[in-house]
Amino acid sequence: MMKEIFKNIDTETFDRMFSDDDKCLEYLANQKWKKGYVCKKCGNKNFCRGKTLFSRRCTRCKYDESATAHTLFHRCKMPISKAFRIIFLVCNKNEISINDISRQIDIRIMTCWKFKQKIIDCLQENKSIIS
Numbered sequence: 473m474m475k476e477i478f479k480n481i482d483t484e485t486f487d488r489m490f491s492d493d494d495k496c497l498e499y500l501a502n503q504k505w506k507k508g509y510v511c512k513k514c515g516n517k518n519f520c521r522g523k524t525l526f527s528r529r530c531t532r533c534k535y536d537e538s539a540t541a542h543t544l545f546h547r548c549k550m551p552i553s554k555a556f557r558i559i560f561l562v563c564n565k566n567e568i569s570i571n572d573i574s575r576q577i578d579i580r581i582m583t584c585w586k587f588k589q590k591i592i593d594c595l596q597e598n599k600s601i602i603s
Contacts, residue, residue, distance in 0.1 A: 478563040486560050494525065496552045501526035501539035511535055512542070544590055550579055555587060562591050 478486070490496050509519045511530035519528040526539040540546055548555050554577045561568050561576070570588060574581045 478560045486557075490553060490556045490560075493551050493553050496556045497526045497539050500543065500545065500552070501528075504539055504543065512537060544594055548587070550583060550587070554579055558584060558587050559591055562588055 481489070490499065505528065508517060509528050510517055511519070511533060513535040514530060514533040516530050516532040518531040520531055521527070522529040522536040522538070524536075524538055527536055529536045540548065540552065544559075545552055545555055557577050558573055558579075561573055570581055570585045573579075573584045573588065577584075
């Protein structure tokens with residue numbers, strides 16, 4: 473799903489849309505729950521604001537789910553804006569090297585490689601990055 477979004481925008485538009493972590497999290501939350509919230513623990517559809525920015529908390533069982541939970545970004549150690557940048561680069565420049573990605577976003581090569589592999593696995597399995 474993100475591949476189509478990132479294929480249709482240029483670098484300037486990407487930079488404007490996803491300039492910081494808050495914008496990335498907001499976009500992720502909107503995509504994740506665009507069909508409505510359903511608690512992963514109890515199935516309840518009612519929620520309130522969670523403990524962290526753009527998270528949702530079930531009003532029945534109090535389960536707090538972040539926007540990144542159960543997505544490609546789950547337990548991602550780098551800033552989400554940098555993770556979005558890696559996806560953008562991989563989707564727009566298929567043959568981009570790990571060294572180029574590492575240099576552009578100032579993240580260790582191995583970290584870039586691991587995240588790129590997660591992206592490629594998602595794309596090959598034709599799974600949504602946000603599910």
